[in-house]
Amino acid sequence: METWEVLVAIVGLTVITVVTRSFFMIPHRELPIPVWLREALRYAPLAALVAVVAPEVIMSNGHLIDTWQDARPYAALAGAAWFWWRRGILGTIVCGTAVLLALKFGLGW
Amino acid sequence: MVGIALGIGAWGLVTGVAMVKSGMPWPAAVLMSLLVFAGSAQLASLPLIATGAPIWVVWATAACVNLRFVIFSAGWRPYFGHLPVRQRLLHGYFSGDLNYVMFMRRFPEPKPSPEQGPYYWGSVAVNWCTWQVLSLIGIALADRIPTEWGLGFAGTLALLGLTGSLLSDKATWIAAGVAACAAVAAYALPLKLNIVVAIAAALAIGIVLDHLKASMPALPPAKANDLT
Numbered sequence A: 001m002e003t004w005e006v007l008v009a010i011v012g013l014t015v016i017t018v019v020t021r022s023f024f025m026i027p028h029r030e031l032p033i034p035v036w037l038r039e040a041l042r043y044a045p046l047a048a049l050v051a052v053v054a055p056e057v058i059m060s061n062g063h064l065i066d067t068w069q070d071a072r073p074y075a076a077l078a079g080a081a082w083f084w085w086r087r088g089i090l091g092t093i094v095c096g097t098a099v100l101l102a103l104k105f106g107l108g109w
Numbered sequence B: 001m002v003g004i005a006l007g008i009g010a011w012g013l014v015t016g017v018a019m020v021k022s023g024m025p026w027p028a029a030v031l032m033s034l035l036v037f038a039g040s041a042q043l044a045s046l047p048l049i050a051t052g053a054p055i056w057v058v059w060a061t062a063a064c065v066n067l068r069f070v071i072f073s074a075g076w077r078p079y080f081g082h083l084p085v086r087q088r089l090l091h092g093y094f095s096g097d098l099n100y101v102m103f104m105r106r107f108p109e110p111k112p113s114p115e116q117g118p119y120y121w122g123s124v125a126v127n128w129c130t131w132q133v134l135s136l137i138g139i140a141l142a143d144r145i146p147t148e149w150g151l152g153f154a155g156t157l158a159l160l161g162l163t164g165s166l167l168s169d170k171a172t173w174i175a176a177g178v179a180a181c182a183a184v185a186a187y188a189l190p191l192k193l194n195i196v197v198a199i200a201a202a203l204a205i206g207i208v209l210d211h212l213k214a215s216m217p218a219l220p221p222a223k224a225n226d227l228t
Helices: A003-025 A035-058 A071-086 A089-106 B002-021 B026-036 B039-050 B055-065 B067-080 B085-093 B097-106 B116-140 B151-166 B170-185 B190-214
Strands: none
Touching: A003 B026, A003 B039, A003 B055, A003 B067, A003 B085, A035 A071, A035 B067, A035 B097, A035 B151, A035 B170, A035 B190, A071 A089, A071 B151, A089 B002, A089 B151, B002 B026, B002 B039, B002 B097, B002 B116, B002 B151, B026 B039, B026 B116, B039 B055, B039 B190, B055 B067, B055 B190, B067 B085, B067 B097, B067 B190, B097 B116, B097 B151, B151 B170, B170 B190
């Protein structure tokens, strides 16, 4: 891409960020959102988070992990165990990353 | 918020490094970080920009990756829909995923109240600053940070903890399980559409479960998880 094309792409991407993030807030009058959809929206953030996390933990290169020598599931389990025990996000990150690095550099996975 | 900020920061760093490593000149990377301000859309569009894909393909990809924000914006509407249009756009633009999740946990009742504005701006300020500072550091140090440190996984772990804080009752556990299966099963779809599929599947099962619960009034109501 030429430099000006990259700039146009970036400006367009900015517009996309604004429009997607405020989509249902843009119209002046409230759009009719059905009650069932409004209620179901409480599951949306949970679903989006899980949808990002699950493939990152149990897939590699578009397939389910087919070896037990992959540090990520163990790191995620360690993080989840910490969260279940102490309910802190910082501890979850530290605990999971510690397991990840230990398996990667300790055992060479 | 410290833990969440750590995860956001790790993610920003990864995105900053990725922009430069994809061959983008650093001024463009800085501009992209400051303006676009959407990590997953940026990461998805980088390989397309690098290989010289048509601009409309770049835009279409980013729009699909951002579809979840369209769903979130319906959730924002009851809180900020009464503001002037410029304010509504600003509230939309600065709201990252984690701001939405935390806001909805703090204010489960979809009604405006005076303390929501300060809470919103405080939350997005932490998110924006952490993200931008670490993203700019990533751009500056791109060539000195080895990728095998697994930095990206810190972001995933932050999301994992946040997911845990949203699991409050049986219905949310089931919805999460359905979302996980759908996201993995639909992974082969282009443009990260598996995330949209997973959200749709989880919303569908959530509706069914809520109706089942409503028809069985003997069960005690679900308690919200009061986490800080």
